[in-house]
Amino acid sequence: LPSSRALARDLAVSRGTVVGAYNQLIAEGWLTAAHGSGTIVAGGSVADPAGPGTSSGGRPTTVGAPGPRGTRPPFPFDLRPGRPDLSAFPRGPWLAASKRVWATAPRDVLDYSDGLGDPGLRTQLAAYLGRVRGVRAEPDQIVVCGGFIEGLALVANALAGLGTRTVAMEDPCLPLHRRIVTRAGLEVVGMPVDAEGAVIDGLLVNNVADGGPLGVVVTPAHQHPRGVALSPARRAALVALARERDAIVVEDDYDGEFRYDREPVGALQGLAPDRVVYAGTASKTLAPALRLGWLVLPEVLLRPVQDSLVARGWQRPVIDQLVLAELIASGGYDRQVRRMRLRYRRRRDLLVTELARRAPTVRVAGIAAGLHVIVELPPDGPGELATIAAGLERGLALYGLATADYPHARNVGPHRPALVVGYATPPEHTYRAAVDALVTLLADLIPTRF
Amino acid sequence: LPSSRALARDLAVSRGTVVGAYNQLIAEGWLTAAHGSGTIVAGGSVADPAGPGTSSGGRPTTVGAPGPRGTRPPFPFDLRPGRPDLSAFPRGPWLAASKRVWATAPRDVLDYSDGLGDPGLRTQLAAYLGRVRGVRAEPDQIVVCGGFIEGLALVANALAGLGTRTVAMEDPCLPLHRRIVTRAGLEVVGMPVDAEGAVIDGLLVNNVADGGPLGVVVTPAHQHPRGVALSPARRAALVALARERDAIVVEDDYDGEFRYDREPVGALQGLAPDRVVYAGTASKTLAPALRLGWLVLPEVLLRPVQDSLVARGWQRPVIDQLVLAELIASGGYDRQVRRMRLRYRRRRDLLVTELARRAPTVRVAGIAAGLHVIVELPPDGPGELATIAAGLERGLALYGLATADYPHARNVGPHRPALVVGYATPPEHTYRAAVDALVTLLADLIPTRF
Numbered sequence: 034l035p036s037s038r039a040l041a042r043d044l045a046v047s048r049g050t051v052v053g054a055y056n057q058l059i060a061e062g063w064l065t066a067a068h069g070s071g072t073i074v075a076g077g078s079v080a081d082p083a084g085p086g087t088s089s090g091g092r093p094t095t096v097g098a099p100g101p102r103g104t105r106p107p108f109p110f111d112l113r114p115g116r117p118d119l120s121a122f123p124r125g126p127w128l129a130a131s132k133r134v135w136a137t138a139p140r141d142v143l144d145y146s147d148g149l150g151d152p153g154l155r156t157q158l159a160a161y162l163g164r165v166r167g168v169r170a171e172p173d174q175i176v177v178c179g180g181f182i183e184g185l186a187l188v189a190n191a192l193a194g195l196g197t198r199t200v201a202m203e204d205p206c207l208p209l210h211r212r213i214v215t216r217a218g219l220e221v222v223g224m225p226v227d228a229e230g231a232v233i234d235g236l237l238v239n240n241v242a243d244g245g246p247l248g249v250v251v252t253p254a255h256q257h258p259r260g261v262a263l264s265p266a267r268r269a270a271l272v273a274l275a276r277e278r279d280a281i282v283v284e285d286d287y288d289g290e291f292r293y294d295r296e297p298v299g300a301l302q303g304l305a306p307d308r309v310v311y312a313g314t315a316s317k318t319l320a321p322a323l324r325l326g327w328l329v330l331p332e333v334l335l336r337p338v339q340d341s342l343v344a345r346g347w348q349r350p351v352i353d354q355l356v357l358a359e360l361i362a363s364g365g366y367d368r369q370v371r372r373m374r375l376r377y378r379r380r381r382d383l384l385v386t387e388l389a390r391r392a393p394t395v396r397v398a399g400i401a402a403g404l405h406v407i408v409e410l411p412p413d414g415p416g417e418l419a420t421i422a423a424g425l426e427r428g429l430a431l432y433g434l435a436t437a438d439y440p441h442a443r444n445v446g447p448h449r450p451a452l453v454v455g456y457a458t459p460p461e462h463t464y465r466a467a468v469d470a471l472v473t474l475l476a477d478l479i480p481t482r483f
Numbered sequence: 484l485p486s487s488r489a490l491a492r493d494l495a496v497s498r499g500t501v502v503g504a505y506n507q508l509i510a511e512g513w514l515t516a517a518h519g520s521g522t523i524v525a526g527g528s529v530a531d532p533a534g535p536g537t538s539s540g541g542r543p544t545t546v547g548a549p550g551p552r553g554t555r556p557p558f559p560f561d562l563r564p565g566r567p568d569l570s571a572f573p574r575g576p577w578l579a580a581s582k583r584v585w586a587t588a589p590r591d592v593l594d595y596s597d598g599l600g601d602p603g604l605r606t607q608l609a610a611y612l613g614r615v616r617g618v619r620a621e622p623d624q625i626v627v628c629g630g631f632i633e634g635l636a637l638v639a640n641a642l643a644g645l646g647t648r649t650v651a652m653e654d655p656c657l658p659l660h661r662r663i664v665t666r667a668g669l670e671v672v673g674m675p676v677d678a679e680g681a682v683i684d685g686l687l688v689n690n691v692a693d694g695g696p697l698g699v700v701v702t703p704a705h706q707h708p709r710g711v712a713l714s715p716a717r718r719a720a721l722v723a724l725a726r727e728r729d730a731i732v733v734e735d736d737y738d739g740e741f742r743y744d745r746e747p748v749g750a751l752q753g754l755a756p757d758r759v760v761y762a763g764t765a766s767k768t769l770a771p772a773l774r775l776g777w778l779v780l781p782e783v784l785l786r787p788v789q790d791s792l793v794a795r796g797w798q799r800p801v802i803d804q805l806v807l808a809e810l811i812a813s814g815g816y817d818r819q820v821r822r823m824r825l826r827y828r829r830r831r832d833l834l835v836t837e838l839a840r841r842a843p844t845v846r847v848a849g850i851a852a853g854l855h856v857i858v859e860l861p862p863d864g865p866g867e868l869a870t871i872a873a874g875l876e877r878g879l880a881l882y883g884l885a886t887a888d889y890p891h892a893r894n895v896g897p898h899r900p901a902l903v904v905g906y907a908t909p910p911e912h913t914y915r916a917a918v919d920a921l922v923t924l925l926a927d928l929i930p931t932r933f
Contacts, residue, residue, distance in 0.1 A: 046586065119590040128585050135578050136496065140569040140910065143770035179798070320593035322801035350629070350800055351772035460590065 034064065034072045035462035043120040043460050109428040110467040114258065114405035114455030121376065121461065122320050123360075123369045130359040134352070142351055148342040150177025150327070150349055154358035158327050161361050162313065166289055167299025169306045170329040176338055177349050179324040181285055184312050185210060185250070188283055188328065189217035191337035192248045197281070200248035203231050205258060205439035210250065210285075219248065223441060230256050230263030233271055236278070247280040253301045254289040258432075258439055258453045260399020260407045268301055275308035281334065283310045288317045288403035290370045293378040297402070307331050315357065317404060317457075318370055323353055373457075377404060380456045384468050392475035396449075404457035407434065409449040414479045417450045423478055429470045484514065484522045485912030493570040493910050559878040560917040564708065564855035564905030571826065571911065572770050573810075573819045580809040584802070592801055598792045600627025600777070600799055604808035608777050611811050612763065616739055617749025619756045620779040626788055627799050629774040631735055634762050635660060635700070638733055638778065639667035641787035642698045647731070650698035653681050655708060655889035660700065660735075669698065673891060680706055680713035683721055686728070697730040703751045704739040708882075708889055708903045710849020710857045718751055725758035731784065733760045738767045738853035740820045743828040747852070757781050765807065767854060767907075768820055773803055823907075827854060830906045834918050842925035846899075854907035857884065859899040864929045867900045873928055879920045 034040070037055060041048040055072055058064040065075045142151070149155070155172040162168035178184040192200070200214050204223035211221050224231045231251050249271070253263035263271070275282050284301045292298075302311035311329035319325075330338055360366045378401075385397050388408065398407040410420060417433030424431045432438045434451040459467045484490070487505060491498040505522055508514040515525045592601070599605070605622040612618035628634040642650070650664050654673035661671050674681045681701050699721070703713035713721070725732050734751045742748075752761035761779035769775075780788055810816045828851075835847050838858065848857040860870060867883030874881045882888045884901040909917045 044590070116594060119593040122590070122593050124585045128582060131581055132578060135574045140494075140572070143569040143572050143772040144566060145771045179800070182798075321595045322593040324798055324800040348629070348632075348774055350774040350803055352803060353800055 034074070036071060039462045043462055045124045108430040110463065110470045111430045111458045112454050112456065112467055112471055113430050113432045113458060114453045115458075116321060116455065117317050117319070117373065117404060117457045118376070118460060119320055121373060123365065126360060126365040126369070127356060130356045130363065130365060131352075133363075134355045134359050138355055142355060146348050146351060148348045149339065150175065151351055151354040151358060154354045154361075155327075157358045157361040158313075161366070162300075162311070162327075162329065165367075166286065166297070166311075166313070167303040168311050168329055169303055170311070174330050174332075174335065176328045176330060176342070177354060178326045178328055179349065180316050180321065180326040181287060181312050181314050182209065182213060183324070184314075184326050184328045185213045185283065185285075186217065187338050187341055188281075188310055188312075188334065189214045189219055189248070190341045191334050192246075192281060193217045193219055194337050194341070195246065195333070197246045197248050199245070200250060201233075201236050202250045203252065203256060204441045205434070206250070206252070206441065207257065208438075208440060211441070214248075214250070224249075224251075226256055226259050226261065228261055229267050230261050231267065231271075233267065233274060236274060236280075247278050248283065249275070249280055250283045250285060251301070252285045252287065254286055254292075254298060255400065255403040257285075257287065257403075258405065258407065258434060260403070260405065262298060262400050262402070263301070268304065271301070272305045272308065275305060280308065281310060281331065282308055283312060286311060286313050289313070290318055291374055291377055291404065292400075292402045293374070293381060294401040302329060307333075310334060318366070318373070319357075323357075325353060325357060376461070377457055380464055380468075381406065383465070384454065384456050384471075387468050387472045388475070391472045392479060394479055395475055398451070405453055405455045408452040408454050408475075410451060410475075411479060412449055414450070417452065420450075420452065420474070420478060424471075424474055427470060427474060429467070429474060431471075484524070486521060489912045493912055495574040558880040560913065560920045561880045561908045562904050562906065562917055562921055563880050563882045563908060564903045565908075566771060566905065567767050567769070567823065567854060567907045568826070568910060569770055571823060573815065576810060576815040576819065577806060580806045580813065580815060581802075583813075584805045584809050588805055592805060596798050596801060598798045599789065600625065601801055601804040601808060604804045604811075605777075607808045607811040608763075611816070612750075612761070612777075612779065615817075616736065616747070616761075616763070617753040618761050618779055619753055620761070624780050624782075624785065626778045626780060626792070627804060628776045628778055629799070630766050630771065630776040631737060631762050631764050632659065632663060633774070634764075634776050634778045635663045635733065635735075636667065637788050637791055638731075638760055638762075638784065639664045639669055639698070640791045641784050642696075642731060643667045643669055644787050644791070645696065645783075647696045647698050649695070650700060651683075651686055652700045653702065653706060655884070655891045656700070656702070657707065658888075658890060661891070664698075664700070674699075674701075676706055676709050676711065678711055679717050680711050681717065681721075683717065683724060686724060686730075697728050698733065699725070699730055700733045700735060701751070702735045702737065704736055704742070704748060705850065705853040707735070707737065708855065708857065708884060710853070710855065712748065712850050712852070713751070718754065721751070722755045722758065725755060730758065731760060731781065732758055733762060736761060736763050739763070740768055741824055741827055741854065742850075742852045743824070743831060744851040752779060757783075760784060768816070768823070769807075773807075775803060775807060826911070827907055830914055831856065833915070834904065834906050834921075837918050837922045838925070841922045842929060844929055845925055848901070855903055855905045858902040858904050858925075860901060860925075861929060862899055864900070867902065870900075870902065870924070870928060874921075874924055877920060877924060879917070879924060881921075 037048050037051040041051045055064060059066050063075055064072050066072050154177060155175040158175055159170045159172045162170055178187060198220060199222055200219045201222050201224050202211060202214065203226050214221055224233060224235065230253065251263065253268065255262060271282060274280060286300055289297060300311055302309040308331060310331065312326065314326040315323050381401060388395055388397060394411045396409040398409055417436055421431050421433050432453040434453055487498050487501040491501045505514060509516050513525055514522050516522050604627060605625040608625055609620045609622045612620055628637060648670060649672055650669045651672050651674050652661060652664065653676050664671055674683060674685065680703065701713065703718065705712060721732060724730060736750055739747060750761055752759040758781060760781065762776065764776040765773050831851060838845055838847060844861045846859040848859055867886055871881050871883050882903040884903055
């Protein structure tokens, strides 16, 4: 078990609370205190096949389910992508910001609202996004939404209302995002992804969308899941295409705050605010459970998205918006992002180092950014599904690039089997053990002579 | 101005803060301190025709807009219905509950969730609704939603998916609710409302909905806006109808916690949990800005509503749910409801007394419940629109029963012109002045000889 000091920090409780809990569990026989080597579980191990995460104890059938899912099965080690380290949520700063909000907010903020989002938060976001991501936004272009999923649904509905029938999306991308677009009555065409990001050549021919208005959804800063950045040439070509074809580009900037090897490239939106919807989120910087995201809309989409909001009777809950605005204004949001950037960079470094040292036949792909890496397996090794299954046996949850998690990866021709490893997911005190479990798994499965 | 003590309590700040602000404004010449008669505005009055709320200063065109609306124009006196006293939000208890949540919540609650709502809140709600409203609910029948608007949209979509084509709704009801149902592809048929509540006789004939499955939306505890309760005979008849016609009844219990003359009648859902959807909300007990409501679903709707949630990628923000659960569990929610019940009862009593004393030709209709009363105007008096317009001239915002606020009231035959007066809307320190403004208006407009 982690030291009482480390666990207390992760859980944001006092050390006395943790020591008390450990002592109780020692008294009841669940734990053993070994002087000099900390506290260990009595007569068991995390890789115990009867433990959670295996076919008998856990709910392994939910592993591999695409997109967000229900309460997570209690895998000892979870390296699936798509979430930040939830134990690092800034509980203290958030609560302090809440206090300031309750001490100062006028009563009218508690009323029904117009659904576009708290004006104070939109003002803070306009400044923050300009400063950090090079987004060109006025507050009244911003709509606060419930994360990217809801934002994408809003934009897809608005595009459909404007006569768009076809939306180009990256292959692979999150299947849930495809479903959202399809449900709006739009047809999805795939764009392959190579080392320069989405390949948009196919969109240049006029028969895509019958020459009608086109929507394009991309992840320029860090393609999900492949982990590459959209190259400068492609960025320029995409903007030119959008102008020429009257297309709207949705820029899903889900993890744009996290770049480790250089200053992040600014948002695509900065190149063409009239054609690009910028979509950001607090799901990766803070926590998915906040359901807080934001859209920066080009003029042409302002009215359709607002109409769609009004027609849905849609209004965001307000309190969390006020707290987030306060957190941004006070600098607490930036501090949290900096803190986590450092933490995730170190995690990525550890993972890359350990893989190189102990499983040298795998290959890490993608830029040094975000919360996940692609770990390519040797083509003549055990493959994705066998690796994932073997991981489950050891209580280690993994995603595969061409498994059910990203089924469209299969459409885009041959590729090396690969894992999509989310190094932000484990709490800090288990990260090293999780990396060890992964590297040991790969070293065991893949004889080094390959 | 209110006393520093009263204002400090309303704003949940220290009295020293208010005194400091008053002194500053006195120093700047905005206020005048008159010994023995408190603090007054220097050289102006709240009914000043150049002040906010009139055609020059305010935004009177938004008055009368149906349903929830944007930031409220700063009328000095607002007696429109549909909202609680926002200055009475329990900021201290809410913040204290937030503290307890952040000290104890496991990190997993910050993850993506299954969209049905926090399990802890659903457990608390099941017990609370059983105890307070006689609702028969297991936690897994409950879905947490964003207030009644979102809840109604979910149920309407689910009903449409089950083959329902027709939904009966009360005439009058909130136009926004009608639009939500219509947008789900359902046809709305109106039910008149008399002194016993919704008249359901028309639904007994088989040609309504071509004999197909039927949806019915009612406000049994306190019809909105007419203010009557559904009589015991009608309750029984509605349940019988639901059984016979395979109908689903949606019980909109928007203000069921507030009954002043007797113990409240239990929810209709308690009579037929297999046919009735119970819908409750925190919008009237706490604040609309929370966007927190709940549905208790009959078995037959569980799956369709869950599917609809999943397909929308819909997930509630979690923090406020945890705080509300904590507030209910700690008794703070009940305390707030009791406190506000007493306050609103006194407000209603004051309004009824003052109307009887100074405008005896108007008639108060509806039961002693909820947050609004119907004030019927004499048939030969100035009518609704003239009364509302005259109110605006004096900075007093009012709703009319058959104006744009409730256009369907016009469909249901002749009725006396009436105002729908929301006595919960003003903050406590302006309530007496608001009543005075209303009563003076009516006394001026309606000569007592009528």
